[in-house]
Amino acid sequence: xxxxxxxxxxxxxxxxxxxxxxxxxxxxxxxxxxxxxxxxxxxxxxxxxxxxxxxxxxxxxxxxxxxxxxxxxxxxxxxxxxxxxxxxxxxxxxxxxxxxxxxxxxxxxxxxxxxxxxxxxxxxxxxxxxxxxxxxxxxxxxxxxxxxxxxxxxxxxxxxxxxxxxxxxxxxxxxxxxxxxxxxxxxxxxxxxxxxxxxxxxxxxxxxxxxxxxxxxxxxxxxxxxxxxxxxxxxxxxxxxxxxxxxxxxxxxxxxxxxxxxxxxxxxxxxxxxxxxxxxxxxxxxxxxxxxxxxxxxxxxxxxxxxxxxxxxx
Numbered sequence: 001x002x003x004x005x006x007x008x009x010x011x012x013x014x015x016x017x018x019x020x021x022x023x024x025x026x027x028x029x030x031x032x033x034x035x036x037x038x039x040x041x042x043x044x045x046x047x048x049x050x051x052x053x054x055x056x057x058x059x060x061x062x063x064x065x066x067x068x069x070x071x072x073x074x075x076x077x078x079x080x081x082x083x084x085x086x087x088x089x090x091x092x093x094x095x096x097x098x099x100x101x102x103x104x105x106x107x108x109x110x111x112x113x114x115x116x117x118x119x120x121x122x123x124x125x126x127x128x129x130x131x132x133x134x135x136x137x138x139x140x141x142x143x144x145x146x147x148x149x150x151x152x153x154x155x156x157x158x159x160x161x162x163x164x165x166x167x168x169x170x171x172x173x174x175x176x177x178x179x180x181x182x183x184x185x186x187x188x189x190x191x192x193x194x195x196x197x198x199x200x201x202x203x204x205x206x207x208x209x210x211x212x213x214x215x216x217x218x219x220x221x222x223x224x225x226x227x228x229x230x231x232x233x234x235x236x237x238x239x240x241x242x243x244x245x246x247x248x249x250x251x252x253x254x255x256x257x258x259x260x261x262x263x264x265x266x267x268x269x270x271x272x273x274x275x276x277x278x279x280x281x282x283x284x285x286x287x288x289x290x291x292x293x294x295x296x297x298x299x300x301x302x303x304x305x306x307x308x309x310x311x312x313x314x
Contacts, residue, residue: 001034001262002034002036003034003262003267004037004267004268005035005037005038005269006040006179006268006270007040007041008040008272008274009040009041009042009273011043011045011059012042012055012274013281016281016306019306021037023298023301023305027294029294030294030297030298032254033258034262037076038076038077040071040076040077040079041078041081042080043055044067045058046058046096046207046208046211048087048094048097048205048209049097050081050082050204051082051083051084051114051201051204052136053081053274053275054204055274056207072108077109078109079110080101080110081274082112082113083113083115084118084205085115085198085201086202087115087201087205088117101125101126105129107128111126111129111130112133112134112157113131113134114136130154131153132153132154132156132157133153133155133156134157135160135270138193139156140161140162142162145158146172149174149178150173153177156177156178157270158180160188160250161250163180163184163251164249175267176267179268179270180266180270181270182251182269182270183245183252183272183273184245184248184272185237187237188248190237206219207219242280242283242287252269254289257269269288271285271288282302286298286299286302
Protein backbone atom coordinates (compact mmCIF):
# COMPACT_ATOMS: atom_id res chain seq x y z
CA UNK A 1 0.00 0.00 0.00
CA UNK A 2 1.29 3.43 -0.99
CA UNK A 3 -0.13 6.61 0.52
CA UNK A 4 0.95 9.52 -1.67
CA UNK A 5 1.49 12.96 -0.18
CA UNK A 6 1.87 16.12 -2.26
CA UNK A 7 3.73 18.74 -0.24
CA UNK A 8 4.22 22.49 -0.72
CA UNK A 9 6.88 24.91 -1.81
CA UNK A 10 9.99 23.61 -3.53
CA UNK A 11 11.42 27.13 -3.78
CA UNK A 12 10.93 29.14 -0.55
CA UNK A 13 11.02 25.99 1.62
CA UNK A 14 13.67 24.20 -0.44
CA UNK A 15 16.05 23.47 2.45
CA UNK A 16 13.30 22.38 4.84
CA UNK A 17 11.88 19.90 2.33
CA UNK A 18 15.33 18.43 1.60
CA UNK A 19 16.01 17.99 5.32
CA UNK A 20 12.62 16.33 5.72
CA UNK A 21 13.26 13.97 2.81
CA UNK A 22 16.62 13.05 4.33
CA UNK A 23 14.87 12.19 7.58
CA UNK A 24 12.49 9.95 5.65
CA UNK A 25 15.47 8.12 4.15
CA UNK A 26 17.45 7.83 7.39
CA UNK A 27 14.62 7.23 9.88
CA UNK A 28 11.94 5.13 8.15
CA UNK A 29 10.74 3.79 11.51
CA UNK A 30 9.27 7.24 12.27
CA UNK A 31 6.71 7.07 9.47
CA UNK A 32 3.25 5.63 9.05
CA UNK A 33 2.72 2.71 6.71
CA UNK A 34 3.17 3.40 3.00
CA UNK A 35 4.05 7.12 3.19
CA UNK A 36 5.52 8.44 -0.06
CA UNK A 37 6.22 11.98 -1.26
CA UNK A 38 4.61 11.95 -4.70
CA UNK A 39 5.40 15.56 -5.62
CA UNK A 40 6.51 18.92 -4.28
CA UNK A 41 4.35 21.72 -5.67
CA UNK A 42 4.83 25.45 -6.11
CA UNK A 43 6.52 27.87 -8.49
CA UNK A 44 9.81 29.58 -9.07
CA UNK A 45 9.18 33.32 -8.67
CA UNK A 46 8.35 35.48 -10.45
CA UNK A 47 5.81 33.25 -12.28
CA UNK A 48 2.95 35.13 -13.92
CA UNK A 49 1.03 31.88 -14.41
CA UNK A 50 1.04 31.16 -10.67
CA UNK A 51 -2.31 31.05 -8.86
CA UNK A 52 -3.95 30.06 -5.59
CA UNK A 53 -1.44 32.01 -3.48
CA UNK A 54 0.40 35.16 -4.53
CA UNK A 55 4.13 34.54 -4.54
CA UNK A 56 6.71 37.31 -4.81
CA UNK A 57 10.46 37.31 -5.09
CA UNK A 58 12.88 36.30 -7.81
CA UNK A 59 15.25 33.44 -8.53
CA UNK A 60 17.83 32.64 -11.19
CA UNK A 61 18.50 29.74 -13.52
CA UNK A 62 21.19 28.29 -11.27
CA UNK A 63 18.77 27.99 -8.36
CA UNK A 64 16.10 26.49 -10.62
CA UNK A 65 18.57 23.91 -11.87
CA UNK A 66 19.65 22.96 -8.34
CA UNK A 67 16.06 22.56 -7.14
CA UNK A 68 15.02 20.44 -10.12
CA UNK A 69 18.03 18.16 -9.76
CA UNK A 70 17.63 17.84 -5.99
CA UNK A 71 14.06 16.55 -6.18
CA UNK A 72 14.16 14.73 -9.51
CA UNK A 73 17.28 12.77 -8.51
CA UNK A 74 15.19 11.38 -5.64
CA UNK A 75 12.45 10.35 -8.05
CA UNK A 76 10.17 13.17 -6.91
CA UNK A 77 8.44 15.41 -9.47
CA UNK A 78 8.12 19.13 -9.00
CA UNK A 79 4.61 20.22 -9.82
CA UNK A 80 4.04 23.77 -11.01
CA UNK A 81 0.98 25.56 -9.61
CA UNK A 82 0.15 27.34 -12.84
CA UNK A 83 -3.41 27.94 -11.66
CA UNK A 84 -3.96 31.61 -12.44
CA UNK A 85 -7.58 31.89 -13.67
CA UNK A 86 -7.13 35.41 -15.07
CA UNK A 87 -4.65 34.70 -17.85
CA UNK A 88 -5.15 36.03 -21.38
CA UNK A 89 -3.58 34.94 -24.64
CA UNK A 90 -0.94 37.66 -24.33
CA UNK A 91 0.34 36.10 -21.11
CA UNK A 92 1.14 32.73 -22.69
CA UNK A 93 4.41 34.05 -24.12
CA UNK A 94 5.73 35.00 -20.67
CA UNK A 95 9.47 34.36 -21.03
CA UNK A 96 10.14 33.28 -17.44
CA UNK A 97 7.39 30.66 -17.23
CA UNK A 98 8.34 29.25 -20.62
CA UNK A 99 11.99 29.09 -19.59
CA UNK A 100 11.07 27.15 -16.45
CA UNK A 101 8.97 24.66 -18.39
CA UNK A 102 11.81 24.11 -20.86
CA UNK A 103 14.32 23.55 -18.06
CA UNK A 104 12.07 21.04 -16.30
CA UNK A 105 10.86 19.24 -19.44
CA UNK A 106 12.25 15.77 -18.68
CA UNK A 107 9.09 13.66 -18.59
CA UNK A 108 9.04 13.55 -14.77
CA UNK A 109 7.68 16.94 -13.77
CA UNK A 110 4.08 18.07 -13.68
CA UNK A 111 1.73 21.06 -13.97
CA UNK A 112 -1.50 21.96 -12.16
CA UNK A 113 -3.94 23.99 -14.27
CA UNK A 114 -7.15 26.00 -14.12
CA UNK A 115 -7.13 28.20 -17.23
CA UNK A 116 -8.26 26.38 -20.42
CA UNK A 117 -6.07 28.57 -22.62
CA UNK A 118 -2.96 27.80 -20.57
CA UNK A 119 -3.81 24.10 -20.43
CA UNK A 120 -4.15 23.98 -24.23
CA UNK A 121 -0.88 25.89 -24.62
CA UNK A 122 1.03 23.49 -22.36
CA UNK A 123 -0.47 20.39 -23.98
CA UNK A 124 0.59 21.68 -27.38
CA UNK A 125 4.05 23.03 -26.55
CA UNK A 126 5.12 20.85 -23.60
CA UNK A 127 3.43 17.47 -24.14
CA UNK A 128 5.76 15.62 -21.74
CA UNK A 129 4.13 17.15 -18.68
CA UNK A 130 1.55 15.28 -16.64
CA UNK A 131 -1.35 17.61 -15.99
CA UNK A 132 -3.42 17.85 -12.82
CA UNK A 133 -6.80 19.60 -12.59
CA UNK A 134 -6.77 22.08 -9.71
CA UNK A 135 -9.10 22.36 -6.74
CA UNK A 136 -9.26 26.06 -7.69
CA UNK A 137 -11.87 25.10 -10.30
CA UNK A 138 -14.31 24.77 -7.39
CA UNK A 139 -15.99 21.59 -8.63
CA UNK A 140 -17.95 21.03 -5.42
CA UNK A 141 -20.37 18.35 -6.61
CA UNK A 142 -19.81 14.66 -7.26
CA UNK A 143 -21.16 15.04 -10.79
CA UNK A 144 -18.68 17.82 -11.47
CA UNK A 145 -15.81 15.80 -10.03
CA UNK A 146 -16.71 12.66 -11.97
CA UNK A 147 -17.02 14.65 -15.19
CA UNK A 148 -13.53 16.07 -14.61
CA UNK A 149 -12.16 12.57 -13.94
CA UNK A 150 -13.36 11.49 -17.37
CA UNK A 151 -10.98 14.01 -18.97
CA UNK A 152 -7.31 13.51 -19.77
CA UNK A 153 -5.82 14.46 -16.40
CA UNK A 154 -3.20 12.61 -14.44
CA UNK A 155 -4.98 13.61 -11.22
CA UNK A 156 -7.97 15.74 -10.25
CA UNK A 157 -7.79 17.64 -6.95
CA UNK A 158 -11.20 17.39 -5.29
CA UNK A 159 -12.93 20.43 -3.83
CA UNK A 160 -12.45 20.39 -0.06
CA UNK A 161 -16.20 20.86 0.60
CA UNK A 162 -16.63 17.20 -0.32
CA UNK A 163 -14.23 16.13 2.44
CA UNK A 164 -15.76 13.74 4.99
CA UNK A 165 -18.98 13.46 2.97
CA UNK A 166 -18.65 9.70 2.79
CA UNK A 167 -22.09 9.14 1.28
CA UNK A 168 -20.92 11.24 -1.69
CA UNK A 169 -17.33 9.99 -1.75
CA UNK A 170 -18.57 6.46 -2.35
CA UNK A 171 -19.90 7.75 -5.69
CA UNK A 172 -16.50 8.95 -6.95
CA UNK A 173 -15.81 6.86 -10.06
CA UNK A 174 -12.02 6.99 -10.08
CA UNK A 175 -10.80 7.27 -6.51
CA UNK A 176 -7.21 6.34 -7.44
CA UNK A 177 -6.91 9.49 -9.60
CA UNK A 178 -8.61 11.78 -7.08
CA UNK A 179 -6.37 13.96 -4.93
CA UNK A 180 -7.74 15.22 -1.62
CA UNK A 181 -6.78 18.47 0.08
CA UNK A 182 -6.63 17.43 3.73
CA UNK A 183 -5.86 20.64 5.66
CA UNK A 184 -7.75 23.41 3.86
CA UNK A 185 -7.56 26.73 5.72
CA UNK A 186 -10.65 28.11 3.94
CA UNK A 187 -13.94 28.00 5.81
CA UNK A 188 -16.31 25.30 4.56
CA UNK A 189 -18.71 26.52 1.87
CA UNK A 190 -16.75 29.75 1.42
CA UNK A 191 -18.73 32.04 -0.89
CA UNK A 192 -15.71 34.18 -1.74
CA UNK A 193 -13.36 31.43 -2.81
CA UNK A 194 -13.67 31.83 -6.58
CA UNK A 195 -13.38 35.62 -6.37
CA UNK A 196 -10.39 35.24 -4.03
CA UNK A 197 -8.61 33.14 -6.66
CA UNK A 198 -9.42 35.79 -9.26
CA UNK A 199 -8.01 38.56 -7.07
CA UNK A 200 -4.85 36.53 -6.44
CA UNK A 201 -4.47 35.93 -10.16
CA UNK A 202 -4.76 39.63 -10.94
CA UNK A 203 -2.30 40.43 -8.18
CA UNK A 204 0.23 37.91 -9.52
CA UNK A 205 0.03 39.32 -13.05
CA UNK A 206 0.36 42.88 -11.76
CA UNK A 207 3.37 41.93 -9.63
CA UNK A 208 5.22 40.35 -12.56
CA UNK A 209 4.45 43.30 -14.84
CA UNK A 210 5.57 45.73 -12.15
CA UNK A 211 8.81 43.82 -11.59
CA UNK A 212 9.61 43.90 -15.31
CA UNK A 213 9.09 47.68 -15.50
CA UNK A 214 10.23 48.88 -12.08
CA UNK A 215 12.60 46.29 -10.57
CA UNK A 216 13.76 48.66 -7.83
CA UNK A 217 10.37 50.12 -6.88
CA UNK A 218 8.14 48.68 -4.15
CA UNK A 219 5.00 46.88 -5.35
CA UNK A 220 1.62 47.92 -3.88
CA UNK A 221 -0.31 44.64 -3.68
CA UNK A 222 -3.70 46.13 -2.84
CA UNK A 223 -3.69 48.74 -5.59
CA UNK A 224 -2.89 46.00 -8.12
CA UNK A 225 -6.32 44.40 -7.63
CA UNK A 226 -9.61 45.73 -8.98
CA UNK A 227 -11.68 47.47 -6.25
CA UNK A 228 -14.44 44.80 -6.12
CA UNK A 229 -11.88 42.17 -5.08
CA UNK A 230 -9.79 44.11 -2.57
CA UNK A 231 -11.75 43.22 0.56
CA UNK A 232 -11.29 39.52 -0.19
CA UNK A 233 -7.51 39.79 0.02
CA UNK A 234 -7.85 40.39 3.76
CA UNK A 235 -9.54 37.04 4.41
CA UNK A 236 -8.91 36.14 8.10
CA UNK A 237 -8.64 32.39 7.42
CA UNK A 238 -5.19 32.97 5.92
CA UNK A 239 -3.88 33.53 9.46
CA UNK A 240 -5.34 30.41 11.08
CA UNK A 241 -3.00 28.02 12.86
CA UNK A 242 -2.92 24.27 12.13
CA UNK A 243 -4.88 23.79 15.36
CA UNK A 244 -7.59 26.25 14.27
CA UNK A 245 -7.94 24.48 10.94
CA UNK A 246 -8.46 21.11 12.62
CA UNK A 247 -11.81 22.41 13.91
CA UNK A 248 -13.23 22.70 10.36
CA UNK A 249 -15.64 19.97 9.31
CA UNK A 250 -13.56 19.64 6.14
CA UNK A 251 -10.42 18.74 8.07
CA UNK A 252 -9.15 15.20 7.57
CA UNK A 253 -7.17 13.56 10.36
CA UNK A 254 -4.26 11.15 9.84
CA UNK A 255 -6.33 8.29 11.26
CA UNK A 256 -9.10 9.13 8.78
CA UNK A 257 -6.64 8.76 5.91
CA UNK A 258 -5.50 5.28 6.90
CA UNK A 259 -8.76 3.99 8.38
CA UNK A 260 -11.34 5.48 6.00
CA UNK A 261 -9.97 7.03 2.82
CA UNK A 262 -7.29 4.48 1.90
CA UNK A 263 -9.64 1.49 2.38
CA UNK A 264 -12.12 3.25 0.06
CA UNK A 265 -9.45 3.41 -2.67
CA UNK A 266 -8.12 6.98 -2.33
CA UNK A 267 -4.34 7.22 -2.60
CA UNK A 268 -3.41 10.90 -3.09
CA UNK A 269 -3.43 13.55 -0.36
CA UNK A 270 -2.38 17.18 -0.61
CA UNK A 271 -0.99 19.25 2.27
CA UNK A 272 -1.50 22.92 1.50
CA UNK A 273 0.92 25.58 2.74
CA UNK A 274 2.83 27.38 0.00
CA UNK A 275 2.90 30.57 2.07
CA UNK A 276 3.25 28.82 5.43
CA UNK A 277 6.19 29.22 7.77
CA UNK A 278 8.68 26.41 8.28
CA UNK A 279 7.23 25.85 11.76
CA UNK A 280 3.71 25.41 10.35
CA UNK A 281 4.90 23.03 7.65
CA UNK A 282 6.82 21.01 10.23
CA UNK A 283 3.71 20.68 12.37
CA UNK A 284 1.59 19.56 9.42
CA UNK A 285 4.15 17.10 8.04
CA UNK A 286 4.69 15.46 11.42
CA UNK A 287 0.97 15.36 12.17
CA UNK A 288 0.11 13.58 8.94
CA UNK A 289 3.07 11.37 8.16
CA UNK A 290 4.89 10.52 11.39
CA UNK A 291 3.65 8.01 13.96
CA UNK A 292 2.46 9.84 17.12
CA UNK A 293 5.04 8.16 19.34
CA UNK A 294 7.90 9.49 17.16
CA UNK A 295 6.72 13.07 16.59
CA UNK A 296 8.74 14.66 19.38
CA UNK A 297 11.96 12.94 18.33
CA UNK A 298 11.33 13.74 14.67
CA UNK A 299 10.66 17.42 15.50
CA UNK A 300 13.89 17.61 17.49
CA UNK A 301 15.95 16.06 14.69
CA UNK A 302 14.41 18.32 12.08
CA UNK A 303 15.12 21.44 14.11
CA UNK A 304 18.69 20.39 14.86
CA UNK A 305 19.41 19.66 11.21
CA UNK A 306 17.80 22.88 10.01
CA UNK A 307 20.32 24.73 12.18
CA UNK A 308 23.15 22.92 10.46
CA UNK A 309 24.17 24.64 7.22
CA UNK A 310 26.49 21.85 6.14
CA UNK A 311 26.23 18.13 6.77
CA UNK A 312 23.04 16.55 8.12
CA UNK A 313 23.24 14.27 11.15
CA UNK A 314 20.35 11.85 11.41
